[in-house]
Amino acid sequence: MLGHLMGRGPEPASFEALALFGERAFRIALHHAHPGAISPLLWKYWHLRLHGEPPRRPAPTVISEMKAAQALPDDYPEPAPAQWPPRRPGGPVDYRTCLQLFG
Secondary structure: OHHHHHHOOOOHHHHHHHHHHOHHHHHHHHHOOOOOOOOHHHHHHHHHHHHOOOOOOOOOOHHHHHHHOOOOOOOOOOOOOOOOOOOOOOOOOOHHHHHHHHO
C-alpha cells in the first residue's frame, strides 16, 4: 500500500502516512516496490528524501524484472515513457467540442 501511495507523488496523503508509519516503513516499501508502481522521477525523489542520496539502481519496471528472471532476453528494449496527460494534436479542446465528442 505504501509503495502505491509513494507512486502518487509527494502529496499531503503521503506525508500524513509518513508521519503515521515512519521513515523505516517507507524505506522498506521503497525497497520492495512493485514494478511500475513508482515512476523513475518519484523513485529518485523518494530515495533522496528517505536515504539522502540518489538511487543505486533504476526504478523497477515489468521489463527489467522479467529480464532479471530471464523471461526476456537482455537486449529486449524498454518501452518509451508515456506522456501524461496524453497530448491531443491541435491543443486543448474547448467545452462545446468536448460535449460533441463525448456527450
